[in-house]
Amino acid sequence: MPKVLIADKLSPAAVSIFKVRGVEVDVKTGLPKEELLKIVDQYDGIAIRSATKITKDVIAAAKKLKVVGRAGIGVDNVDIPAATAAGVIVMNTPFGNSITTAEHAISLMMALAREIPAANASTHAGKWEKNRFMGVELYGKTLGLIGCGNIGGIVADRAKGLKMHVIAYDPYLSAERAAELGVEKAELDDLLSRADFISLHTPKTAETKNIISAAAIAKMKKGARLINCARGGLVDEVALKAALDSGHLAGAAVDVFETEPAKESVLFGNEKVVCTPHLGASTEEAQENVALQVAEQISDYLITGAIVNALNMPSITAQEAQLVKPWISLAEKLGAFAGQLTENEILAVEILYEGTAATLNQRALTQAALAGLLKSHLPDVNMVNAPVVAKERGIKVSETRQDQRGIYEGYIQVKVTTPDMTRGIAGTVFSDGHPRLIQVKDIKLDAEFAPNMIYVTNEDKPGFIGRLGTMLGESKVNIANFTLGRSAPGEDSIALVQVDGDPGDDVIAAIRKLPLVRGAKALKF
Known part of the structure; x- marks a missing residue:
């Protein structure tokens, strides 16, 4: 458990x-x-x-x-x-908290527009300063959204209901999605110069840190108002204070701060600023x-094995997990097969998905193949970190999908390129859910993957199988299964021998000395 x-x-x-x-x-x-x-x-x-x-x-x-x-x-x-x-x-x-956060942004925008916090404090103090608090309507105003993903999209929808004109800066916002939301796409400088209210809905990254800088604030319309319910650090708080003090900006509403909990801030004590203690997600x-x-x-x-909302792995639904599991196993084993045969620097990996395999979660399959490939040389590699490791080592990874073209309903081919060769390994998943090896270096065969296998390349001539079997028997190595494949009669041939237990280095060395043998290697899966 x-x-x-x-x-x-x-x-x-x-x-x-x-x-x-x-x-x-x-x-x-x-x-x-x-x-x-x-x-x-x-x-x-x-x-x-x-x-x-x-x-x-x-x-x-x-x-x-x-x-x-x-x-x-x-x-x-x-x-x-x-x-x-x-x-x-x-x-x-x-x-889970998208609606709540979006509603908080709208609430802060309304509070800012009508100076509600300051008016509330004044009224509680026994004053009746009706003429002091002169707000502005939201109707007809332009709302600029910096970030228009899930939360930004909800804010846009609510703002449209308030009859605001909404413009959005988001490099990942498609024209189709903008049309669906009823928002106008804009470049950042254009948004800053046009918006009456600007609301931030972007993650904090190297690119977005202090996206509202002194220079950005200088481009904003005089009298504009800023709302940040996204992340602390998106706004230069010192520059924001200066703009409020100078009168360039009419107000700001801040729910998130660069340092939290924010016990002190340059923004505190300013009636033009509405502050809340990171309440964006704070509803029951x-x-x-x-x-x-x-x-x-x-x-x-x-x-x-279902993966949902992961930041460092592709998502896999519970239903998809059951279907994709045997194919992930196949991809990893094909990568492991290729990796154990590869002794030189890997320059590139090309993965072909055909038929059924082409309809599955390609990113998950590729990560599995890379993990299998690299793990034989780097034991700490896994499905999660394999793409990062491959990138760090300058390995070019490419993927191709195509419809069913051969006799198999689906298959995967992993092709590895080194400075002196390119080798392809292909496999499929049979109806029993077990991965099968169907091709090595253009030689067709049909073999199960087993914990211990011996891979032998040889000349296809009489006497080889007998010599190999006799030598393994004399070495007390029990053969569980034996698969052969050849390019043509008398030419290149491959033997895959499933054995009980690790054959050991001495046995592999003895196989290499047999007549007709070109190479031999022990494989583990």
């Missing part, structure tokens, strides 16, 4: 989901790092919110860890490169939703 640690406060419903799904769960929140390091090696999964830091040290100590699930969107508290290198999948729940509905989702996602992965 897999075991999960809930390290931050989640809804009790999450515990119930884990138990119902057959996952053992411990709830230990607020652990100091030292305590977490002592126990983390007991767990297959960890569920967190924003408090617990899953650092490189924690990942290194978590020898069994397979998945980290973040109940929420931001994963700033997870070292994703370290997790990827360790083969740990990192998931979040990007949709959102907290329940993200807790349920993270428990379901972690459970599904540990029990069925």
Whole structure:
């Protein structure tokens, strides 16, 4: 039974989901790092919110860890490169609090437009300053969205209902999606100069850090208002204060800060600024939703292999997991076969998917093939980190899909190029769900993968099989299966011998000395 640690406060419903799904769960929140390091090696999964830091040290100590699930969107508290290198999948729940966060952005925009916080404080103080608080309407105003993904799209929809004109800057927003949302695509400088209100809905990356800089603020329309419910660090807070003090901007609403918890800020004390303590996801509905989702996602992965909302692996549904599993196994074994035969530097890997294989999750299959290929030389490689390792080593990876063209309903071919050769290995999955090897170096054959195999290349001439069988018998190596393939009578031939146990280096050396043998190697799967 897999075991999960809930390290931050989640809804009790999450515990119930884990138990119902057959996952053992411990709830230990607020652990100091030292305590977490002592126990983390007991767990297959960890569920967190924003408090617990899953650092490189924690990942290194978590020898069994397979998945980290973040109940929420931001994963700033997870070292994703370290997790990827360790083969740990990192998931979040990007949709559980989308409506809540979007509604908070709209709420802040309204509060900003009508100066509600300051008016509330004044009225509570016994004043009646009706003429002091002169707001602006949202009707007919232009809202500029920086980022128009899931949350930004919901904000756009709500703003359209308020009869605002919405423009959006998002390099990943397609023309079709913009039309569907009823928003106008714009470049950043154009948006800054036209928008009456600007709302941020983009993750914090190297490209978006301080996207609202002093230079960006200078391009904004005089009297514009800024809302940030996305991530701290997107706005240069010192530059924002200066723009508010100078009167260039009319106001700002800030839910997230560069340093949190924000006990101090240059923005505090300014009546033009509406501040909330990172409340974007703080509704009962959102907290329940993200807790349920993270428990379901972690459970599904540990029990069925389904991958949802992962940041370092392709998504695989529970239904797809059952169909794709044997093909992932095949891809990994083909990669392992090619990797064990490859002794030189790998320059390129080309993977062909045909028929059934071409309809499956190509990214997952490619990562499996790369993992198998590289693992024979780099033991720490896995499906999660294989693409990163391949890129670091300058290996060019390409993929091709095509409809069924041969006698098999589907197959995968892994072609590896080194400085002195190109070798292709192909396989398929039979109706029994077992991967089969069907081609090596253009030589057709039909062989099962087994834990221990001997790969022999030889001349196709009489006497070879007898000599090989006799030598293995004399060496006390039991043959479980024997498969032959040849390019043409009397020419190149391949023998794949499934044996019981590791044949040992001495046996492989003896095979290489047999007449007609060109090469021999022990393979493990």
